[in-house]
Amino acid sequence: MNHASSSFVTPVTARPSACPGLLRIVAALDGGICRVKLPGGVLRSTEARAIAEASEQHAAGVIEVTNRANLQIRGVMAGHEAALIETLVNAGLGPTAGLIDAANYGAAVALDASTAPTASTTTTLLAASAADDVRNLMISPSAGRDPQALFDTRALAAQILALLQSEPRFAALSPKFALLLDGGEQLAMLDHPHDVWLAATAAPEGVRFAFGLAGCPPVARADDRGRNAKPGTPALAAVLPSQVPALVNALLQTFLDLAAPDDTRMRHLLAAHPVEAVLQHTQTYLDFPLNRDPALADWHRAPADASLRLGAHPQRMAGTWQAGGQPPLGRLDAATLRALATIAEDSGDATLHMTPWQSVLLPDIAAHATASVLTGLAALGLACKATQPLARLIACAGSTGCAKSQADTKADALHLAALLPTTVEQVHLSGCPRSCAAAHRAPYTLLAVAPRHYDLYRRDDDHPGFGQCVAHHLTIEQAADALARLARSPFDA
Structure with missing residues (x-):
């Protein structure tokens, strides 16, 4: 050619x-x-x-x-x-x-x-x-290797992806329509809302997959004070692992049957149809019953640990490790991607696992090679510790790449990295209200209102969108000071 x-x-x-x-x-x-x-x-x-x-x-x-x-x-x-x-x-x-x-x-x-x-x-x-559009299925980057997993989701994920691509009717789904298949891994993204989520749960008769619509799996409290509790959307029923592909097909067929022309996401459908009606319609596509188990009303998934995407951690198979690093603001150049491929070939299984935190994970590393792999990742500019500033910052393309952005968020994020207090968990810099870089609500969001100036939001379940706006029109230096005060006391602004 x-x-x-x-x-x-x-x-x-x-x-x-x-x-x-x-x-x-x-x-x-x-x-x-x-x-x-x-x-x-x-x-x-x-x-x-x-x-x-x-x-x-x-x-x-x-x-x-x-x-x-x-x-x-x-x-x-x-x-x-x-x-x-x-x-x-x-x-x-x-x-x-x-x-x-x-x-x-x-x-x-x-x-x-x-x-x-x-x-x-x-x-x-x-x-x-x-x-291509319908391939929106998320699994853990450590699926099949996570020591805490209840189920290896890789084969099921392949079946679901084949279904999504081979059923002609699914071409009508929005490119944003998304599914989560959660095997119970400790390394898992549980904050992104999905149109359909499925999560492994232990039952006396074996693993079942609970499922819910238009949201996230409910997550148990991280401690008895309720910190990091995430209510999610309730589990509706549970099915055998072998029944998961049929359930996915039935739910998507039901969505397409019932959705109005302008309904692109499951939340739009549920705004017009009671969930019981949706499940009744779904049942018409299935040859097994969708029994509503009352026990699922109180079901919560175990908490996950996003920090496991960074550094080196043992896998399920004895003697094997995974190692991960965060490229600055999720960006790589061609030379860095080639170098990562070489590290994966020399020390791992010749694969790179991208993560929904915009980081890279290398699996199947021998224990003796982990130190050299981490050294190699750090030499390429990747953050390998959760405490590093660039592991705690998210930024969209900014005004150099997007006409809607009010500020150069990438440059401003790099500036903030030098000032970011160590006590601040995560900050999201968004050039406009669309929040393209983060599908979840970060603990803190800086929303650009003018070049180099931002409104500061704190995550708050009582406020929609980014949360509660606690300060207006801050420079990056002022934002760093405000974040330090908020991290010391959540009631300070």
């Missing part, structure tokens, strides 16, 4: 604020954004090198870890979209192999500017885009 002579034909009409995808390259101030969805957040070292090369040849060389454990390439150059997509698909980074003929797909996205798309080409592109 002659990349220089090809031009990109947009396969799917871009919608306002449409999510980027493998085919849907969305324009931003710093160029196009191409999002690569990773099954279970897992990236093979060969795929990492393909992404690194593609980002240098066809984009700005900037790669971001997203809050759904995917990767996105920023700064895609005009006229290079087709070549970028073809490279990624040929590397195996598109929807499940077998759904799309790679040769025809590559030809479809690389049409000459004078060539009109045929009906078959359009069908191929639409099918590919739909299959």
Whole structure:
């Protein structure tokens, strides 16, 4: 293929604020954004090198870890979209192999500017885009290896992903429609709301999967004073692990049956339909009963520990460890991604596991190699301790990459890193109210109101959105001082 002579034909009409995808390259101030969805957040070292090369040849060389454990390439150059997509698909980074003929797909996205798309080409592109969009299933980055897990979710996750991509009707789901499959791991993201969540729970007869809609699993209190208690949405029923794929299919079919044209998320459906009616409709797709167990009303999942994404920790299999680090504000360059691939090949299982905290986890490391792996991660600029400032900061693209942003949040976050009190758990810098960088509510949020100026919010369940606004129009220095006071006393502003 002659990349220089090809031009990109947009396969799917871009919608306002449409999510980027493998085919849907969305324009931003710093160029196009191409999002690569990773099954279970897992990236093979060969795929990492393909992404690194593609980002240098066809984009700005900037790669971001997203809050759904995917990767996105920023700064895609005009006229290079087709070549970028073809490279990624040929590397195996598109929807499940077998759904799309790679040769025809590559030809479809690389049409000459004078060539009109045929009906078959359009069908191929639409099918590919739909299959890519629905791959929104989150599992723990340590699935199958976490010592505290109740169930290894990897095989179930593969079945669900195959279902999502192979059922044509699911193409109607929003690219934001998301599912959580939780095996009870200690390293787990439990703060992101999902349209459907499933969580392993121990029962006398064996593991069952409790499920709920439009929210998060309820999480037990971390101590008897109730700190870190997270109510979540209640579990509705529980099913056998073997019944999970059928349940997912039934819930999604029910959503599509009942949803109004403008209902894109499960919360919209529940605003118009009682949950009992939704479950009754779901039952029509199932050959096993959805019994409402009264005991589930008080069910809570054990607390998770996000700090396990950083540093070295033992895995379930004796003698093996995982090691993780946080790239500054979730961003990698091509050279760093290649270096991470080399470390994974030399010391691990040749895979990188992206996490929903925008960090990177390397599994299956021998105990004797953990120190050298951590040294290597630190040398690449990754934070490997939860106490490091850059492990406690989240920032969106900011005004250098997004026209909606009121401030350069990336630069301001780096400035704040030098001033951040050690007692502050996590701060989210958002350039606008859309909160693109964080799907959950951080303990503290700085919402940009002007260049280098922010309103400060404190997480509070009694206030929607970011929480309670406790200060207005702060500089970064003033914000650091206010955060220090709030960390000393939650009642200070």
